[in-house]
Each structure stands twice: as C-alpha cells, then as structure tokens.
Amino acid sequence: MKEEIKSSSGHALLGALFFFAGLIVALIIGWIVFPKVLYSEKLQPLDFSHAAHQDSSCEDCHYFRPDGTYSGIPGIQNCKQCHEEPMTESEQERILVEEYIQKDREIPWLVYAWQPDNVYFSHAPHHVAKLECVQCHRDVSTDKDKLPIFYENRLTGYSKSTMKMVECEKCHAERGASNACQMCHK
C-alpha cells in the first residue's frame, strides 16, 4: 500500500515536471526565440552621425514647414546644402556624396517611427502641447557613430519601435486629449 501511494505521488511529481518543462520551453520560444525570428535585422543605407552634426541645430533638418507640416527626415536637398563635395575623409560621407547627392537620389532611410497609412499623425499639435521628442523617438544625443539596427517585422514590414495604438491612447488619456477614432483615423 505504502509503495503504491509513493508511486502515485511520484507520478504526480513527474507529471508536474513534464508540465513545467513544456511550460518553460514554450516560454523560451515565446519570449526569446519568437521575437528573434519575427524581426529581421537591417542596416541603414549609410550611417548618419548625429554627433558629427552638433554644429547644426535640430531645427536645421527637422523643422515645421510654413503650412504646418513637419519635415521629418530631411530630403537629399537638405544634405546637399553642405555636402555637395565631401567635407571629411569619412567613408559614410563618401557614400552620401557619390551614391546619393551626385546621382540626385533620395536616401531610402529605414524610419524607426514610421506609422501605417491609416494613421493620420501630425507633429504640430504635439509640438504645441510641448511634448519632448524623446517621449516618442529615441534619444539621438547618445548616438555613437553607428545608427541602431533597424528591426523590421517580417509580417508587417514596420519597425520594432513603431509606436502602437495603445501607447498613443495612454498618453492622450493622461493628458485629457480626445481618444475618439477620428483623431487619428481620418
């Protein structure tokens, strides 16, 4: 009798062990493997260095146009103003000048904060509400010479760091801004 009891409690223990083994493997897959598989790592067409542009102000490149729209990432015309000819020995600058400026091609930047087409986002009211850039964007003041890896979601094509709707809603709720659908989905 005693042995039988022992054996059944042993079975239960073993069962729990198997259960936890499955659980842990699945958790590892879900939390560690899956994100690695879901995102492909991409590099920017060239490494722009914010640190090397400290003599310019942020607004030289990222500015509001007279009609209230935001320039976002500047076009090649902006770069051309200073880099018509290389100013340094940098390999990255060589790529900029030879591959893009001289060929008059726009740089196909991978945008970390690119929102889908069905999101109507305007920087202007957020600027008026005195939001700091870093509340939504990465802090470029700590940038080294290399730009961060762009993690592209293999399914959606968007960046891993693209802000999700819940984050917009949270901030809107906290600040008393409307969360009505048409605020962002026109």
Added chain:
Amino acid sequence: MKFGRRTFLQVTAGAIGGILLSPLPWKLADDSAIWSQNWSWRPSPERGEVTKVPTTCLFCDGGCGLEVHLVRANRAIYLQGNPLSPVNNGGICPLAAAGCQFLYAPHRVSQPLKQTKTRGDLSGFAPISWEEAITELSASLSKMRTAGKAAGLACISGATRSSMFDLWRQFFAAYGSPNLFSTPCHADSLKLAGRLTLGYESPPAFALERAAYVLSFGADLLEGWGAPTRMQAVFGQWHQAKPGATATKLIQIDPRLSMTATKADEWIPINPGSQPALALGIAHVMIKQNLYDADFVNNHVFGFEDWTDGDGKVRQGFKKFVLETYPPPKVAELTGVDAVKIEELAKTFAAQENSVAIWGNGAAETANGIHADLTFFALNALKGNFKAGGMVSLVPTVPLAPLPEVQLDQWAQKGAQQPRLDLTQAKKAPLPGNNVYAFIDVLKNGAPYSIDLLLVHEANPLFTLAETDLVKSAFSKIGRVVSFSSYMDETAVQSDLILPNHMALERRDDVVGLPGAPYAFYAVSSPVLPPRLDTKHTGDWLLQLAGKIGGSIKDSLPWKNYDAYLQSRVAGLAAAGIGAVADKAGIEPWKLKPGQHPKANFKDDKDLWKKLTTGLCWYDAPIDPMQDLATKNEKYNLACLDLQASGLKVSEDRIYLPHHAALPPSGDDKQFPLLLVSYRILPLSDGFLPSPPFMTKTLPDTLLKGQHLFVRVHPETAQSLGLKEGDQAALKTPVGEVKVRIRIFPGAHRGTVFIVQGLGHTAYDEYIRGKGVNANQIIEVQMDPITGMGTVWATRAQLVRA
C-alpha cells in the same frame, strides 16, 4: 519511464500554458491584421513635402487656372482651381478634378511604338527609338515631296486654341500640303457667321456676366458650353442676390429637360432642331410690333429692307421675309411652342435692357448649319446687341507675334497647287471652312490623289467623329497613320506609329482666347513635373523634323525648340503693349469696356513670359464689333453679300438671309419613326480625352449600369413601342445599330430618343473601355450646302425591344 500519452499531454498542456503566457499568439494576431493592410496592390500615398504649382489647364480649351499639388515635387496628387484666375476663380470642372488619373493611367503610351503587324493589332506594337522614328519619317516625307506628292501629307489636330495649330499651319505651308484640319467644332461655323455678318472671322462672344435676361436656344450652359468653368461661375453670379438688381432670368429652350433646363427660370420644350424657327418667330413679333432697336438697324444694318444685288436684281430684305414667312401661328406649328408664348418671349426679350440670345449645337462636336447660326446672330442684331459695349461681340484676336513668312521652295509650290482634298468634291461648297467630314467622305469614296501619311495630334477622330464606321473605312485608305497621343486611344490603336506627346501636366503649351468670352485672353501652361515616360513634346518633334526633311522648310520654322517658339510669340504680345496680367484675385475683365485697356503691369517680354509661366493669365478689353467692322459696306450684314461674292448662284432670296432650313435626315420615316438626338453632360468627357474612372464613378445607374447605357424616352413614346423602364432594346438608325436600355423620362420630347455622348470607348484600359455605347456610331452627319461642313442635329431611328 517512458514518454507515453500521459506525458505527452502533460508537456503539451505546459507548452500551451507557456505559449499563452508569452507574447507570441497576441503579437501574431495583431501583426496579421497589420499585414493585411499592406498587400502590394493596396495604394499607398507617397509622403513628403506637398507643394502647389500653378499652371493653365489643357484638358479642354476653357483656359482655367490650375494649382497642382505635388508630393516631393514629383508626384501629382490633387488638382484644384487657381483662385487668381479670372476665368474660374478657383473653381474646377470634374474632368480637371480627376485629371491626375490621366498622368498615371495604365493607358498611357510609354514610348514611341511602331506597328509591326496589321493595323489595330495591339500585340504588333514594338518599341522604336525617337531617333529611328524621326529618321524614318523625315526620309519618307522628303521622298513624298520630291516625288511631287507633298499634298499626300494630312493632319487632324485638336489643338485649335493653341499656338501649336499655327505651327502646324506654318509647317504645312512650308512643306506644301493644303490638307491641314482641326477637329470639327461649333466655332467652325460660328467663325464663318462672324465673317458673313461682320467681316471678322471670329466666333461670337457674350457678356453673360452682365446679362439680365438670357434666351438660351439649347445652349447647354452647365454641361460644357463655352468655357465650362467660366459658365459655372457666371451661373453662380446670376443667382447671387445683389442689392438694387434683379436676378438674371434664364429661359432654356430645349427638347430635353437638361441639367441647364432644370436650373433655368423657365424651360420651354421645343421640337428637336426647330430652335431657329422660334428665333425667327420672335424676330417676327419684334419687327411687327416695332420692338427692335430701330436706331441700330436703320444705321448699321444692311439687308433689313429690300435691297438690290450686284446684277441689279431686287432681293427681299429680312423684314419682309420674316413678316411673310414666320408668323407666330406657323412658328408654333414648326416648333410646338404656343403662339402666345412666342409673343410673350419676344416682348420680354425686347423690353429687357441686357437681354441676349445664345445658342448651342447639341452634343456633337460639329459645326452648325450656317443659316441656323445666322438666325441667332440676327435676333441679337435686332436687339442692338452688337453696339459698342453691347451684349454680343466677337472673341478678340490676341496680338501674338505673327509667324515669319513661309519660304516656298519648288516642291512646296508644286504641292500648294493641289486643291485641298475636301474641295475636290463634285458639289463644291461656296463658303468652305474646316471641312473634316468632307475630307473623310472624299477619302472613302475615292480621292483624286492619295493621302500617304496622316498625322493625328491631340485628337481621337475614330471615337469623336460621327459615323464612326465611315471614318474607319476612310482611315483604311490612308497609307500610314501617325498618332501623337499620350494615351492608347481608339485612333492610336489604329495607327502605324505612335509618337507620344507629353500629357497636359508635363508640357509647355498655351491657350489663345476663350470660347464665348468677350475679353481677350492668353495663358501659358508649364510642365508641373518632369515627364514620367519616354514622351516628347510634339512641337519639339515637329521643329526637329522640319530640319531633317530638307528644302527651305527649316527657314520657315527657325526656332530651336517649342519653348523658344512660344517665347517669340509672347514677345509680340509684350511688344503690342496692351492688356495686363491678372496677378491678383478678383480681377473682372468682363467689366472692361471696348477700348478700355487695363494698365500694362509687365516690363518687357521677359517679364511677361516669367509671369505667364507662373500660371498667371493675360487679359485685355473686349472689342467693339461695329468699330472693327470689316465688311465691304461697313455695316452688319443681315443679307450676306459675301455669299454672292463667293460665286454662289443664288436663286432664292432667302439663301442670303437667316432662315430655318433643318436638313432632312435620311431614311424612311416609316422604318425609322423616331428621331435620335445626342446630348452631353459635364461628368462625361466626350472629346479627345475619355472620362477618367473618378468621373465614371459619378454617373448614376439610370445612365450607365455595368456595361449598359440607358437612353431617355418619353413615357408615351415608350408605351407606344411596348417598352418599359430598364428594357433592353436595339436602337437602329440608317447609319448603324447599338444595344441600349430604356430609361423612361417625362422630360424627353415625344418621339425622340436621347443618347448621351462620351461612353462606349473600345480602347484605353479596363477602367475605361466597354462601358456603354458610343453615340457617334449611329449618328448621321449632313453636309451644310453653303459651308460644306458636317452638321448634326438629329438622325432617324427605330427602337425595338431586344
């Protein structure tokens, strides 16, 4: 221990729990939703800076100012009216509003193409370089010329209000061919009417902005008459309450309750084609009751009273003729308009200070019968509307620099001796104008000399000309057809060579004068973005070709490119020193009196060119038709003396005079008991350009449903034919047969079938072709005996349930 069923379940349960506690399922569900928004065929608008570039619209000849919205200066996303333009004041028509679709349409011709198989076989088009094309064409043109066959070159151009047409004219004169035609339009006969009455070959212009009472004899004001967006603006003005002024009254005389008729103050239904008779009935009342402008008629009009012709024969004057021939009871019979109503119309028309008679020509892109046009001229003359500052004048000539004198070499002289092909008909018209239909007729029935090469520029004759099958068989007699269309239209498909022009937003061009507007007007269109495809400006191509053919052609066309040519023309305008640039909103050129030139606000030709190329237009005061009279007797000619001078043997006095003479449509009225009349609407483009998909979407199901076009029929007519709403029917005329569906419409004239123009394309792309039928397939053209121009008013028809 073995890995049994129990163990498997335990592991699986753990795994399921683990997965559910990880982001995997939730993230996947969310991402799949986003993935489904990004399928490749879903359009995604380009992002970037949006700029507005002003230019002049070339989608029709209405001369509107446009603002093109561009993303990153290279993707057009939106067209809107330019508020600085005095023509459209920021307004826009449906065609221009949908205009971006022409730029990106799949039916664009992306590069020069040569037909390598039989004509019309789309698979036979093979790419050819511009260099090859020009070498090949210049060689064959050179050969034709030296062989004494210069007249074998012909052209049909739709650019009638552009300097491009003058360039064609110059080229054809220098080359030595008389066979240059423009696509037919109402202005063709109006110009001749202007010449016969006032000695000035220009279409009439109406100061509608100032009108108080408008008698519209079928002028479809809101459906494309004149400069369409100007008319929308004028119509808006009429209905604005102005202190101290009574609202303008519009009387629409139309056999169909058109859009204009529904918005008019009164709709007078009339028998199709009988509007000139009504005008003469009104003239009768005005003369009989002394309601006409006696001062103007007695002092400035010839032919009102009886007169003596060059041979000493006494001819009946307009007064006696109208009094005898058009008493209201008789006119009532002809028109279906009550005699009392005719009298009332005449009295009101005569009593109002700013009353004007305007008229249209239905939908068809054709000339009008010359006597019909003369009749409406006459009604306005009786009212004294041609006086200085009156309601009617002629479209002023823009003083652009004239082209240099053509250098005729021996081959050009030889070619010029050949008569224009349309004039080789046995029955010659005494007053020929732009006779495309006669040209087509001669080609089909055997021409005295062959056309070896036809150039088709900004035109689609295989769709827009009536009696399409006849046009097609005439085309089969032409050696080679070259189309300059930027779009794979019906004519381009049937061409041997396509040399695509830049489309309207990609090229420099100009608009000379506004249809129906009294003030002088000139505007230049500028490319708003670089050409998307391997296209070339036809003007540049023509100048290049001129240099390669040889002889003295290049001396007559000395410009290095089309831009330089246009600049040279504008230099002439600047040198004339009159007119001004409309550089601020709210300029109202129609308020200028004849001779009251606005103060020039440009320094020199460079300054004027700079202003014009930034989308501003040039304008000047209207002309005084009586001061610019160019008739020999220095009078307005009610009796057209020029007809006698043109060699016409006039037997009946009425031939000289405005009268009602609708040409009887062919066919047996027992076999074809109905009349077929076509009409146009603003949301359907019936000219060179097809309706882009955005416009087609606005058509109601009662006009186009799937592939079916609905014709309008009066309930009683439908009942007598045993037809119900929505029935399918065969619509047959002596010219052809099409399948249509029936729309019962009490606003349609009894015994008449109304069919809309602009549907039934067979070319272009899947978004345009195969929708409805082309009315031109079944419409009959009749030649006006005086001008020889093809006219259309009605075709006999039968409607049988299919």
